[in-house]
Structures are given as structure tokens and as C-alpha cells.
């Protein structure tokens with residue numbers, strides 16, 4: 001009885017925390033069934049070379065459609081998957097699916113998001129090698145995106161694993177750079193092939209107050225990536241103003257709703273076969289001619 005009263009009191013003082021815990025438990029339980037029940041799919045968002053508007057990469061993004069919960073966004077279920085360990089089997093499925101899908105697009109690099117939990121897992125390197133062997137995708141066409149975290153920057157195991165992955169021949173990019181734990185010095189020592197600037201910085205570029213700092217930061221990162229000989233991608237390009245700003249600052253690659261939304265594999269194949277929509281948007285030749 002005492003216990004029950006205590007629990008009830010806890011509930012009264014932290015109702016939102018309680019609801020969050022319950023939601024997490026429901027998500028973790030349901031996510032455990034998501035793979036066998038075929039509720040997970042991949043969509044693909046184009047990454048564009050800004051100089052010529054060509055699609056050069058596709059980023060695989062996970063989608064979860066649940067019969068009663070509906071579409072649960074990755075921002076909500078990926079952290080649950082990480083905390084429950086489910087990210088390992090799910091991440092392995094993503095790698096295999098993405099490599100297989102990439103076979104349809106010989107001219108593209110396929111980018112796959114990898115969380116720190118996966119990177120630190122002992123089997124991760126063999127999971128990657130397996131996905132490449134089974135699909136037959138050349139390692140140089142697979143890019144792994146790692147979100148900047150303390151783990152990535154401070155854990156020596158993470159650095160070693162990155163080197164092992166580079167030795168396989170896969171590309172490795174730092175994702176969401178500038179969103180949190182950014183460490184410019186670490187860019188030099190980690191064996192990376194690219195940096196993706198967080199969309200919050202792209203958004204700031206066209207802001208009156210934040211713009212000046214965002215431009216300075218972008219120029220600094222541009223200088224550093226150029227010096228290291230690695231790619232720089234601007235994320236979150238939504239408007240023509242964003243596009244101009246990142247082009248003026250020398251970003252080579254861009255990604256965002258304004259250049260192409262995440263889409264199904266079939267839609268991406270169509271887009272690659274008929275690239276007119278994308279060209280129309282970035283170069284108004286129908287106006288000029």
C-alpha cells in the first residue's frame with residue numbers, strides 16, 4: 001500500500017516524465033517487431049553537386065510505419081533503438097538494403113547513417129563487409145555518416161574503427177557538423193572523407209542576426225575541408241536564398257527539400273532518368289531562352 005501511494009505520488013509530480021517512459025516502452029516493444037512485420041522501409045534523398053545540379057549521392061533514410069502508431073519519425077525511434085540495442089539489427093538491415101538499392105544507380109554514392117552505438121559494436125566492421133560482399137556494391141560507393149558526438153571525438157576505439165572502415169575502402173563523413181559537439185581539430189586527425197554542415201547553419205545564413213557568424217563558420221569549415229581534401233555538403237537547402245548563400249561560400253555539395261525530398265527508390269530512378277525538374281529549379285533556362 002505504501003509502495004502504491006509512493007508510485008501515485010511520483011505520478012502526480014512528474015506526469016510528463018511518466019508518459020515519456022511509457023511511450024518509450026511502447027516504442028521499444030513495437031520496434032522489436034518492426035523488422036519481421038515489414039514496417040521499416042528506406043527512402044532516399046538526393047545529394048547534389050551544386051556546380052552542375054547533378055545528383056551524385058543518395059542518403060538512405062529510415063521510415064517506420066506502424067499500423068496503430070502511424071508514421072513514427074526517426075528522430076523519435078532512433079534514440080529508442082539506440083537505448084534498447086535494437087539499433088544493431090535494424091542498422092544492419094539498413095546497410096544491406098541500402099547497398100542493394102544502390103545497385104540500381106551505378107553513378108551514385110549511397111550514404112547510410114550509422115549511430116555511435118553501432119560504431120562501437122565489435123561486429124560492425126564485418127557487418128559492413130557483409131553488406132558489401134552480399135550486394136556486390138564496390139566499397140567506394142558506400143558512405144557512412146556519423147553524427148558528431150563525444151564518442152566520435154574522444155573514444156580511441158571509435159577512431160580505430162573508422163580507420164578500419166576506411167581500410168575497407170568505404171567513405172566516412174561527419175554528419176550534422178555544427179549542431180553540437182563540433183571539434184575542428186578532430187577533423188584533421190579522424191580519417192574522414194567528408195563533412196556535412198548541419199541544416200541549422202544553412203538556415204542561419206539567411207538570418208539577419210545569426211547570418212554573419214554562420215557565414216564565418218561556413219567559410220572556416222570550407223577552408224579546413226578544402227585543406228584536408230574532403231567534401232563539404234550543406235544540409236537543409238530549402239530556398240533559392242539558401243542555395244545562393246552556400247554556393248557563394250564555396251560548398252560543393254548540397255542537400256535539402258529545395259533540391260529534392262526524400263523519395264522512394266523508384267521515384268529516385270525516375271528522377272535520375274528525367275533530371276529536368278531539378279535543373280528547372282536551379283537554373284532558370286526556360287526564362288533566359
Ligand code: C2E
Pocket residue numbers: 045060061062073074075078091094113114115145147175176199235236237238255256257258262
Ligand atoms: P540526418 O542524417 O541529418 O538526415 C537528414 C534529415 O533532415 C532527414 O530527416 C531529412 O528528411 C531531413 N531534411 C532533409 N532536407 C531537409 C530540409 O531542407 N529541411 C528540413 N527541415 N529537413 C530536411 P529524417 O529522415 O527525419 O531523419 C532524421 C535523423 O534520423 C537523420 O538525420 C539521422 O540522424 C537519423 N536517421 C535516419 N535514418 C537513419 C538510419 O537508418 N540509421 C540511423 N542510425 N539514423 C538514421
Ligand code: MG
Pocket residue numbers: 059113145175
Ligand atoms: Mg545523415
Ligand code: MG
Pocket residue numbers: 175176196198235
Ligand atoms: Mg545530417
Ligand code: MG
Pocket residue numbers: 176
Ligand atoms: Mg540531422
